[in-house]
Amino acid sequence: MKVGARVPALRLPQSDGSEWRLSDYAGQKVVLYFYPKDMTSGCTLEGQAFRDLDPAFRRAKTAVFGISRDSCASHAKFRAREAFPFELLADEDEKACRLFDVIREKNMYGRKVMGIERSTFLIDASGRLAREWRKVKVKGHAEEVLEEAKHL
Numbered sequence: 596m597k598v599g600a601r602v603p604a605l606r607l608p609q610s611d612g613s614e615w616r617l618s619d620y621a622g623q624k625v626v627l628y629f630y631p632k633d634m635t636s637g638c639t640l641e642g643q644a645f646r647d648l649d650p651a652f653r654r655a656k657t658a659v660f661g662i663s664r665d666s667c668a669s670h671a672k673f674r675a676r677e678a679f680p681f682e683l684l685a686d687e688d689e690k691a692c693r694l695f696d697v698i699r700e701k702n703m704y705g706r707k708v709m710g711i712e713r714s715t716f717l718i719d720a721s722g723r724l725a726r727e728w729r730k731v732k733v734k735g736h737a738e739e740v741l742e743e744a745k746h747l
Contacts, residue, residue: 596695596716596724605691607662607684610670615660615684617718624657624725624744625718629697631711633665633673633683637733641713642677644737649680656720657744662686663711697729715740719747 596602605617617625628645630638645652645659652659659681665673670683684691692698692711699712713731717740718724726743728736 596727598724598727601723602718603694605694607686607691608667609682609684610667610674612667615682617722620658621722622720624655624720624747626652626657626659626715626740626744627662627691627695627718628659628713628715628731628740629662629692629695629711630713631663633663633669634676637713638663639673639677641731641733641736642673642679644733645681646677646679648737648741651741652744655741655744657717657741660684662691664689664692695727717743717747 602617607615609615630641632638642661662684664686666687667685670685674683686692689698695716697712697714698709701708701710712729715728715731716724717726725747
């Protein structure tokens with residue numbers, strides 16, 4: 596995906612097992628934040644930051660969704676534990692991860708593994724990719740995304 600390109604129709608299972616469709620958000624701005632793993636420290640902090648800013652994202656007419664390769668069951672537990680007001684989307688087959696090119700080689704305890712590089716994408720109300728953030732550092736990131744959403 597390149598900035599300015601139309602984002603293809605996406606369908607993913609959400610935490611309750613029902614199907615989420617990007618097309619259901621036509622006319623709205625959408626934030627898709629990709630994170631490595633449910634219930635890990637960095638991913639929890641990132642989700643909490645988006646959670647805490649949810650009212651401001653709503654005022655900016657922007658829907659927020661988290662995406663990882665974890666299962667719907669794992670997402671449901673994580674979402675309930677952290678009281679996330681937004682859905683977590685399960686990308687177990689890496690369809691969305693490949694589309695947004697977020698799978699990278701990472702070093703885990705001295706072993707090379709393939710995993711999600713923390714990345715966020717802002718889609719405008721016309722369905723085009725407006726902005727991307729790669730190699731995200733959690734601190735201050737949700738606030739930066741919100742500011743960008745307000746100005747779209």
